[in-house]
Amino acid sequence: MLVFAVGLVDYWFESAADWLIGARSATEYVREGECLCCGRCCRLLGIEMPGWLASKDRLVRFVVAWHSAALNFEFQGRVGNVLAYSCRYYREDEHICGRYPLRHRLCRFFPRQRLFGHPALHDECGFSFVRRDVLERREDRARLGNPNFLSILRDRQKTGS
Numbered sequence: 194m195l196v197f198a199v200g201l202v203d204y205w206f207e208s209a210a211d212w213l214i215g216a217r218s219a220t221e222y223v224r225e226g227e228c229l230c231c232g233r234c235c236r237l238l239g240i241e242m243p244g245w246l247a248s249k250d251r252l253v254r255f256v257v258a259w260h261s262a263a264l265n266f267e268f269q270g271r272v273g274n275v276l277a278y279s280c281r282y283y284r285e286d287e288h289i290c291g292r293y294p295l296r297h298r299l300c301r302f303f304p305r306q307r308l309f310g311h312p313a314l315h316d317e318c319g320f321s322f323v324r325r326d327v328l329e330r331r332e333d334r335a336r337l338g339n340p341n342f343l344s345i346l347r348d349r350q351k352t353g354s
Contacts, residue, residue: 203263207298222322229319234303235283235290238266239275247274264297 202332238259246252260266266278280300282291290296314320323331335344 203297206259206263221325223325223328224320225323225328226318226320229317230288231315231317231319232283232285233287233315233317235280235300236285237269238278238280240278240299240302242274242276244274264299 239242242253242256246256253276257268260276260278261268265280265281269277269279271277280290283289284291284295290300314322
């Protein structure tokens with residue numbers, strides 16, 4: 194029962210945080226791709242804070258303490274509005290997460306699109322970000338039966354032509 198209660202409180206904190214920073218609103222970019230399990234984001238994870246939050250030292254200390262207690266992140270430092278962490282669940286020698294099936298929603302949805310601009314990713318990352326309007330045009334073309342460049346390229350790579 195205690196585990197359930199802690200999980201519920203954690204869920205509500207994360208939902209409230211999403212609401213506070215506006216992460217529930219539509220973004221300019223949409224995430225595509227899949228995790229390649231390279232582990233780069235687990236070794237050094239950056240979480241960007243809104244400017245109003247970053248200017249409040251007490252709130253920043255609370256956020257760091259919360260991430261340490263709830264997510265098992267180890268605080269590495271701060272650069273401007275970005276808090277840098279490493280994950281204590283990541284097993285460097287095996288290149289895996291010690292609790293991957295039960296990972297927290299922050300990890301499950303990482304990398305998340307920022308509210309503004311194009312997110313920066315590690316070179317090895319299997320994810321990419323596409324502007325929402327480009328994705329909508331791509332989907333419209335697919336509905337009409339017109340192939341897009343990526344599907345043509347994948348088909349040619351499969352057939353070897």
